[in-house]
Each structure stands twice: as structure tokens, then as C-alpha cells.
Amino acid sequence: MANETVENGEGKANIRNANLTSSLDLSTSLDHSVQTRIFKIIVIGDSNVGKTCLTFRFTGGSFPEKTEATIGVDFREKAVEIEGEKIKVQVWDTAGQERFRKSMVEHYYRNVHAVVFVYDVTKMASFQNLKTWIQECNGHRVSPSVPRVLVGNKCDLIDQIQVPSNTALKFADAHNMLLFETSAKDPKESQNVDSIFMCLACRLKAQRSLLYRDVEREDGRVKLSHEPEVKSNCPC
Ligand SMILES: Nc1nc2c(ncn2[C@@H]2O[C@H](COP(=O)(O)OP(=O)(O)OP(=O)(O)O)[C@@H](O)[C@H]2O)c(=O)[nH]1
Numbered sequence: 001m002a003n004e005t006v007e008n009g010e011g012k013a014n015i016r017n018a019n020l021t022s023s024l025d026l027s028t029s030l031d032h033s034v035q036t037r038i039f040k041i042i043v044i045g046d047s048n049v050g051k052t053c054l055t056f057r058f059t060g061g062s063f064p065e066k067t068e069a070t071i072g073v074d075f076r077e078k079a080v081e082i083e084g085e086k087i088k089v090q091v092w093d094t095a096g097q098e099r100f101r102k103s104m105v106e107h108y109y110r111n112v113h114a115v116v117f118v119y120d121v122t123k124m125a126s127f128q129n130l131k132t133w134i135q136e137c138n139g140h141r142v143s144p145s146v147p148r149v150l151v152g153n154k155c156d157l158i159d160q161i162q163v164p165s166n167t168a169l170k171f172a173d174a175h176n177m178l179l180f181e182t183s184a185k186d187p188k189e190s191q192n193v194d195s196i197f198m199c200l201a202c203r204l205k206a207q208r209s210l211l212y213r214d215v216e217r218e219d220g221r222v223k224l225s226h227e228p229e230v231k232s233n234c235p236c
């Protein structure tokens with residue numbers, strides 16, 4: 001079974017369980033003329049590390065003048081095109097403060113497609129707490145095949161950096177994650193912020209294309225001519 005979030009032609013989002021052994025379900029969920037795939041990406045980390053600002057930068061292209069602690073979750077979406085397929089990247093900007101997240105945690109991890117762990121390069125504690133965030137994620141039965149990346153934010157505050165790059169890199173390697181060090185605030189870093197989410201979207205697209213081709217081999221009735229065997233242009 002694979003969980004797929006799709007949107008129909010009338011713009012109504014619905015979450016469905018696409019049983020990949022059913023040729024009918026599969027052909028429906030892949031009919032690109034009617035439906036757009038949605039990739040759910042959650043952004044996790046301590047309060048104040050800049051999760052809201054990073055998601056704002058990616059979806060709106062700017063740095064918010066003023067933010068308040070996120071309560072529960074804020075959804076932000078961006079339509080992107082990867083190798084000719086239109087995809088909606090649905091970013092879940094989660095709350096870092098325990099009191100604003102506890103009733104929502106189950107929802108964060110349900111049917112998640114990718115996870116972004118954020119720390120603040122000027123706050124060692126936010127880096128040390130990553131272990132707890134990873135434990136929480138693992139505790140919610142998130143499959144190891146769900147891609148995860150690590151983001152060190154606030155790199156514009158050059159004089160205040162507490163987390164050395166090589167320490168972060170070792171941690172990322174040990175947890176099989178890519179590391180991005182960036183700044184939601186610095187406009188020169190905006191492409192770098194985009195590449196965090198685009199990289200994940202590319203990986204998800206590539207993963208899912210493979211999955212569908214595997215099914216095609218197992219079930220001769222399914223013909224997926226619109227999933228061509230092309231090499232991914234994923235930047236990472
Ligand atoms: N200098 C600098 N400040 C930043 C950056 N990103 C965020 N901030 C500031 O950090 C503070 C917290 O940012 P938020 O994005 O609200 O933090 P958050 O992680 O969403 O916090 P919660 O919603 O409480 O979990 C704000 O004052 C932002 O202006 C950055 O890249 N550089």
C-alpha cells in the first residue's frame with residue numbers, strides 16, 4: 001500500500017490510499033490530465049529556529065517582517081514543475097513549542113512524504129535537540145524510505161555561529177541526511193532555500209516513478225506510458 005495525496009481537477013484536495021496492486025486505482029491516481037500529485041513535506045525543529053521564515057521564503061519568495069510562534073501548523077503550498085510534471089509541494093510549518101504542538105503531532109507525521117529538520121546555527125541547544133526531534137519522527141513509524149534533510153538556518157549572523165559546519169556535516173552523515181546551511185533572511189540565499197524543497201520533491205518524484213515501474217512489471221494489466229524511464233535532473 002502506498003499513501004498518495006492528490007488533487008482533482010476541481011481543486012478539491014483529498015487524501016486517499018492508493019492500493020498499488022489495483023490497476024484501476026493506479027491508473028486513476030496517475031491520470032495527470034485530471035490530478036496533480038501533492039507531496040507533503042513537514043518542517044520540524046525547536047521554536048525560533050526559523051521554520052516559518054524558511055517556508056515563507058520558499059513559498060512566497062520573501063522574508064516575513066514579523067513572525068509569531070506557530071500554533072499547531074500552518075500550511076503553505078507551492079506549485080512546481082519537475083521533468084514536465086506539475087507537482088504541488090505542500091509544506092507543513094509545524095510549531096516548535098510543545099504546548100502549541102502536542103495535540104497535532106499525530107497529524108504532522110501521518111502520510112508524510114519527506115521531513116526537513118531545522119536548527120539555528122547560532123544556538124547550539126537547537127542543534128543538540130535534533131536527536132529528540134529525530135526520535136519523535138522515528139516514534140511515529142515514519143518509514144526509513146521517507147527522505148530527510150537537515151537545515152542549519154540563520155547563517156547571515158556570521159559573528160554568532162555556534163554550530164561548526166563540520167560538526168553538522170558529521171551529524172547529517174550519521175543520520176543519512178543531506179545538510180543545507182542557509183539563511184531565510186538573506187535574499188542571496190533564496191535559491192539555496194528553494195533547493196531544499198526542490199531537492200526533496202525531485203527525490204520523491206524519482207522514488208515514486210520507480211515504484212510505479214515495479215508495479216508495472218508485477219501486473220501486466222497496468223500500462224504506465226506517461227512515466228517515461230528518464231534520468232532524474234535532481235540537483236542533489
Ligand atoms: N537573522 C536571521 N533571523 C531569522 C532567520 N530566520 C528566522 N529569523 C528570525 O528568527 C525568529 C523566529 O523565526 P520563526 O520563523 O518564527 O521561527 P519558528 O521556528 O517558526 O518558531 P516556532 O513557530 O515557535 O516554532 C524571528 O524573529 C525571525 O525574524 C534568518 O535566516 N536570519
Ligand SMILES: [Mg+2]
Pocket residue numbers: 051052053068069070093094095096
Ligand atoms: Mg513558526
